Amino acid sequence: MPTEREFQVAPIVPESVMHNTKVLSNLQSLTASIFGVAAGILGLESYSGFLFYFIFTVLTTILFYTFRVAPTSLKSGLGPLDTSRYFRTQYEFWAGGVMGGMAGYILTWTLFYGLVRA
Amino acid sequence: MTWFSKSTTTFGFLLLAHACYSAYEHSALQSHRAASLSSLSATTQQAAASSSLPLDISLETIVATIIITLGLVLNTQKLRPIQWRVWAGHIERAGEEGARNSSGEVDKDYVGNPFKLLESRPGFVDIRKQRKEFAEWVKQQ
Numbered sequence: 001m002p003t004e005r006e007f008q009v010a011p012i013v014p015e016s017v018m019h020n021t022k023v024l025s026n027l028q029s030l031t032a033s034i035f036g037v038a039a040g041i042l043g044l045e046s047y048s049g050f051l052f053y054f055i056f057t058v059l060t061t062i063l064f065y066t067f068r069v070a071p072t073s074l075k076s077g078l079g080p081l082d083t084s085r086y087f088r089t090q091y092e093f094w095a096g097g098v099m100g101g102m103a104g105y106i107l108t109w110t111l112f113y114g115l116v117r118a
Numbered sequence: 119m120t121w122f123s124k125s126t127t128t129f130g131f132l133l134l135a136h137a138c139y140s141a142y143e144h145s146a147l148q149s150h151r152a153a154s155l156s157s158l159s160a161t162t163q164q165a166a167a168s169s170s171l172p173l174d175i176s177l178e179t180i181v182a183t184i185i186i187t188l189g190l191v192l193n194t195q196k197l198r199p200i201q202w203r204v205w206a207g208h209i210e211r212a213g214e215e216g217a218r219n220s221s222g223e224v225d226k227d228y229v230g231n232p233f234k235l236l237e238s239r240p241g242f243v244d245i246r247k248q249r250k251e252f253a254e255w256v257k258q259q
Contacts, residue, residue, distance in 0.1 A: 013205050016198035023195050031187050037134060038183040041141045042176055056183065063191045072197075076204070085204065086197040116141045 012088065020086050024064065024093070025100055031060050032101025033108045040112025053105050057098055065093075120193070127189030133182035140175045 035056045039049050065083070073085045087093040199205045 011202045012200045013198070013202055016200045016205055019195075020197045020200065023197060027190060027194050031190055034134075034183060034186050034190075037138070038179050041134075041138050041171075041179045043141075043171060056187070059184070060187050060191065063187060064194070067191055068194060068197055085199055085201070088200065112138065116138065117145050 016086075017088060021092070021096075023068075024087075025097055027064060028057070028060065028097030028101045029104055032057070033104040035101075036105040036108030036110075037112050039105075039109045040114075041116055043113060043117065044109075049109060053102070054098070057101065061094060061097070069093075123189050123192035125189075127186055127193065130182050130184075130186030130189055133178055134186065137175055137178040137182055140178070141171060144172060144175065 032053070035053055038056075039052050042052075044052055065081070069083055069086055070080070073082065074080065076085060078085055083090060083093040199208060
């Protein structure tokens, strides 16, 4: 975690932080409802459904890293899987969207489970 | 790039809709067969029939999900560097061109150079000279 002194030395842009967080959380909530549709079609129940959600959320984040973060981040000299060019903490990027999309996931999961198995 | 991501997403949604309809038809058929079988004989053949989805529908659903995810990820806006020195250099070099989204318009929340106010400052005004000029102009009227 950076200290106050480091923020003074290398200040950050709040607008860019908000923009990046918004882009990521929009993507997470949108894909979460798609995953709910898929889980409902597959007829997953209880733990396997949540496992499905976690696997696909991690897959989304990896895809997002590959296509949006990695090209410029690696060019600027940061190591692989280092998101400090666009996000303040690693945790915010890799785990921030897991809980945000859960509600939408369960909504569409139960809806499509009920629709398909009428 | 935008046509690629949009067509990928559309294709994925088509696959997902097809998988959904197939799964619905499969479950309807299974429940119908189970009902007719149980009316014919009292054996418990209907167990586990409606719970297992055919492999091709499962595969189609998973592939469609991955394709949609890929399309949505490619459709996201560009990220912006959060460190001031990186972001300021980006603005200086690219200007408005750097903030264009995939359809060629400048993003709505694009701020631009925050020091524009300081960089373009009007020079000093010689107010005495202007006052003298104005007085002469008034005399001429």
